[in-house]
Amino acid sequence: MLQMFTCFNKNATVLDFFAGSSTTADAVMQLNSEDDGHRKFIMVQLPEKTYHINKDGKEVPTKGGQAAYDAGFKSIDEISRERIRRAAKKIREDNELTLPENFDGSFKHYRVVKPVKQTLEEIDDFDPNNTNLFTNMVDGFSSHALAVDGDATGEETILATWLAKDGYSFDADVEEIKFSNYTAYKVEDNRLYLINEGWRAEQTKELLNKLGTYQLEIQSVVLFGYSFNVAELRELENGLKQLDSKVTLIKRY
Structure with a gap:
């Protein structure tokens, strides 16, 4: 999909408003590494928890969140950020000789919060x-x-x-x-x-x-x-x- 919609604009900014585990960011970085693009990404994800608190006050993994919780991720946005870090590292390792010099692979993390x-x-x-x-x-x-x-x-x-x-x-x-x-x-x-x-x-x-x-x-x-x-x-x-x-x-x- 990125190849289709950004083939004429390698400087595009790609927004995913429901980032999940940031597969979109992963894909943007991979495509940049292949065609020397300068695409940027904005990933938006609510800090949805991978657990809930039961009547005894203990943390219990949510349905479908067991694997993430066991791996130490307490919310989906944590998974998203770690996915970007690991994807960038793997791209560098797999393309050590061909990776463009200006490949970035980094990101800034912003939160929207209300003052106390x-x-x-x-x-x-x-x-x-x-x-x-x-x-x-x-x-x-x-x-x-x-x-x-x-x-x-x-x-x-x-x-x-x-x-x-x-x-x-x-x-x-x-x-x-x-x-x-x-x-x-x-x-x-x-x-x-x-x-x-x-x-x-x-x-x-x-x-x-x-x-x-x-x-x-x-x-x-x-x-x-x-x-x-x-x-x-x-x-x-x-x-x-x-x-x-x-x-x-x-x-x-």
Whole structure:
């Protein structure tokens, strides 16, 4: 099927919204290895469990899930990710001499989760006029705070969410930009994202200097409002308005 529908577009992106064990991803990688294609895949799979909890509180494999459960897979998405890893490894081993140099075989794993109650309450109670914030709102979006597997920081979660919101692809070119000891993120010479706390007058001065001397060219600055107090916001906003080049400030809460 992939040969039929992507024969004239070897750069196609293939979406499987019910990925299962990711046979589609396996097929995409195999075809790329055969015809030097650059197809990409997006696999979507709910974390359906391979077991249920009985009346005694014990895990019992679901009907049809015995083999997967016994192999250590607690949900179908775990099988899906492992299938991609093993398929890529096998393709490399079987095509060691003929495999294209640019064969990737890797993937990024994204989860869609709802913030926990505490984070939602802190968002509701946030006071932008408070210049002495003791709660780091960014940390509330880390894997640990959201109670999901993984080691993503809150900053990574927010950035990934915003990139999707702003229409960027999952493999968008993201570059770290340093302003003294503060790390910002520039995306495709278009937007600069400021997420973490720690932005001060020193960073604003450095940003304005880079923009004014064309060392940095962007169209907009997007910031996480919970990490900035009123004074920091006002100074940055006023500074950007004074530039000859128009740079839009976008505040998100």
